[in-house]
Amino acid sequence: MEKQDVIIIGAGPAGMTAAIYASRAGLSTLLLEESAPGGKLLKTSEISNWPGLIKEEGADLAGNMRKHATAFGAEYRYGKVVQMQDGYFKTVFLENGESLKSRAVIAASGTRERLLQIPGEKENIGQGVSYCAVCDGAFYRDAEVAVIGGGNSALEEAVYLTRFARKVTILMRREGFRAQQTIIDAAKRNPRIQILTKVIPTEILDNGEHVTGIRVKKSETGQEFLLKVQGIFPYIGSDPATGFLKGLDVLDEKGYLITGENMETKIKLLYGAGDVRKKLLRQVVTAVSDGAVAAQDAFHKIKGAY
């Protein structure tokens, strides 16, 4: 079995940057991704906080990063990682039964969107329930849709959806936002956006083929009402994709990877980078920084410079 210097799990901004730094440093590098390259960038309509680019489509930035990630010799391939085992060479087990070995592993596997966990949600995924406005927004031309959540993702994607939808109702379970002020302002001044606060979605309704509405409960009075919408976009946060690291005692109580300043966990040469890491600010700029630091640290340790 061919052994790599570094296996990077996840081709979002953190993983792709780690691939650039590791391969440029001369490490044999394998970048694994279970979906399409780009991570959360692919589900982001517009990036306006990447220095040097005032406005960029998430998918375009992802495409450029993907080309860059393999420009210096890193190998990119599909692979869903289900388990990792520590050792002088770490072993990465894939869902298809294959196992791969490397000295260092950089977990850059990001997060997965949370589900509302209400009746009618799972049954209607792809039939009116979507977790990706960029992917599905155009299906809702002149329609009425609901976005659930009051964070950056919910507000940004609600604004994006007004390119297509006639009306976008944001449903928030409390009054306070969790988003940056510029995004809050953009949502508030958009005439196609209505914001309802202190409401909790309880059920998604359909006609057997497509979503027809969402039942919502007012948290103060308990009173329920029905909002007629054809599309529902939950943006209620996400959880770390770290199932393959369970049992290694490197996760916090929420499942995020605990690392030091060099991105290394308490297991030597096992790193975390990007949103998967316990950190203060989850942004593209902080993700790429993590990826660079992790790859550089791995380089020094593998080549014996430390």
Ligand code: NAP
């Ligand atoms: P988030 O910041 O965790 O916000 C989640 C929102 O959903 C909150 O308003 C939360 O309400 C609500 N919520 C949670 N569970 C709910 C439920 N069961 N029912 C109804 N509402 C529920 O998640 P996010 O917006 O996906 O952002 C994730 C991270 O990425 C954040 O760190 C964010 O800053 C970052 N991000 C940044 C940008 C940017 O900088 N442009 C863009 C996107 C994401 P409560 O407030 O009541 O908990």
